Amino acid sequence: MTDPVPYALTRLRTLMAPDPDDPHEAEGVLNPASGRGPDGELYLLPRLVAAGNVSRIGLARVLVADGEPVGVERQGVVLEPATRWERGARNAGTEDPRTTWLPELGLHVMTYVAYGPLGPRTALAVSDDLRGWRRLGPLLFRHDPGLDVDLNLYPTKDAVLLPEVVPGPGGEPCYALLHRPTWDLGLVRAGERMWPPGGVTDPRPSIWISYAPAAAVRADVTALAVQHGAREVARPERPWEELKIGAGPAPFRVPEGWLLLHHGVTGEITDPWSTENAVRYCAGAMLLDPTDPSRVLARSAEPLLEPETADERHGTVADVVFPTAVEQVEGRTFVFYGMADARIGVARLDRRA
Structure with a gap:
């Protein structure tokens, strides 16, 4: 695949750093979701990490000056580990949210990682105002005769929902979800091994897609949490992707x-x-x-953004830029990303000539 991706990222600034007076942020603020509230304002939903690696999801209004995000106004916590599948004996967390606005339903859909008794598991929640969230439950996969594994056994992260209905298996109109299963069952059961599905020749964590029928979702939004038709979209290809890849923000429409x-x-x-x-x-x-x-037309041969600044190179996990949200502000596109698992940065996305 040699076609270039005609887009570039330009880092602007660190947008959000931990508040030393807030115990919810003792170990960092990072990897935010985003959305427009009913008031038209732009909000981030950052992951807030307290002592002991206990994560909650907060809300912060984005402050804009001269057409760019320049800071945030914190507005509290909107989701925290409360269910048994978000809490273990020695761990708890609602982590790494991504949000997609579904205009047909008038809802923001959040995918997030519930850090429960068996480790990380993707879960979903919905809201019409970004403040009150209704849990839809953990992500579930229907049995697929084409796969010889039960996808429900595997940790799955980096899940993002497309905002429009697309053709699913057999052409059925569906909402599509990108996600990243990890095939090593030893992560959740000591002594188990790598068990990728039949036909998967590269076991490195890769981007997959699955579907929920649009008709079922319109009838009951909880149908978004029950997926089928899973198949691989993209695997690591470039030297800078050698270990694994995963989706960032929800995909968005561009001319290509x-x-x-x-x-x-x-x-x-x-x-x-x-x-x-x-x-x-x-x-x-x-x-x-x-x-x-599910079909990749082109991908960037080199990174659009890599850890270079002090805030990207030093933190809870060194050398990390981790994009999780993208939004329009006054006609320009901005990407919000985690910096070294400790702070949040913002970059401008431009189309190259």
Whole structure:
């Protein structure tokens, strides 16, 4: 695949850093979701990390000056670990949210990582105002005769929902979800091994897609949490993606199709639940087919953004840029990203000539 992705990212500034007086932020603010509230204001929903790696999801109004995000006004916590599938004996968390506005339903849909008894698991919640969230439950996969594994057994992260109905399996109108399963069952059950589905020749964590029928979702929004038709979209290809890749913000429409920002990881992971791994996260992009988002048209050969500043290189996890939200502000596009698992940065996205 040699077609270039005609987009570039220009870092602007660190937008949000931990408040030393707030115990909810003792270990960092990072990896935000975003959305427009009923008041028309732009909000971030950052992951707030308290002592002991307990994560909550906050709300912060974005402050704009001269057409750019320049700061935030904190407005409290909107989702915290409360259910048994968000809490374990020695851990708890509602982590790394992404949001998609579904205009047909008049709802923001949040995908987030519930850090529960068996480790991380993707869950969904919905809201019409970004403040009150109704949980839809953990993500579930229907049995697919084409796969010889039960996808519900595997940790799945980096889930993002497309904002429009697209053709699903057999052409049925569906809402599509990108996600990243991890095939090593030893992560959740000691002594187990790598069990990728039949036909998967590269076991590295990759981007997959699955579907929920639009008719079922219109009848009952909880149908978004029950997916089927899962298949691989993209796997690591470039040197800066050597270990794994994962989706960033929800894909959004551009003239060429769907633009998906993603992260690629290099280095060595000795303990996937630890912050001590020697890894490097960079941000890239893919163009997905406008009518079939399971098909990649092009992807960036080099990162669009890589850790270079002090805030990106030093933090809870060194050398991380991790895009998770994208929004329009006064006709320009801005990307919000985690910096070294400790702060939030903002970059401008431009189309190259």
